[in-house]
Amino acid sequence: MSTVHVINISGGKDSDTVLIKAQQRAARKRMILRYVFADTENEHPWVYEHVETLERFFGISIQRVKLDSTAAIMRRRERLPGQWAEAGVPQAYIDRALELLWPTGNAYLDLCLSRGMFAAGARRKFCTEELKIRPADEQVI
DSSP: OOOEEEEEOOSSHHHHHHHHHHHHHHHHHTOEEEEEEEOOSOSOHHHHHHHHHHHHHHTOOEEEEOOOOHHHHHHHHHHHHHHHHHTTOOHHHHHHHHHHOSOOSOHHHHHHHHHTSOSOSGGGOOHHIIIIIHHHHHHTO
């Protein structure tokens, strides 16, 4: 069984450099490469165009993966009423939160909804792990 080297493509200059270096090394050492783009669905349209350009220019296929937070949102919907009621949140606020707490189909927004916060700040750095690493692990590796 041969080792497959997974190259993450983000659409930025650093991952482009890794792609080029990996291809150079693969040509010399007969390495098997697989390319992955973890789509946060929160990117500028130019990023998607660039990833497509990389495929055409290098003659490669880049697999798109994305996080599906549907199950996590549904678990949050189940727990939220009891947790918030216990914390003294008025029922009207609980009802309104439940009206809004549904999957949107946008990977980044759904992750934030499932966590009840945005992925910002030193204590909340879950964005890369959950939006990029985990989908690549689960869907590719």
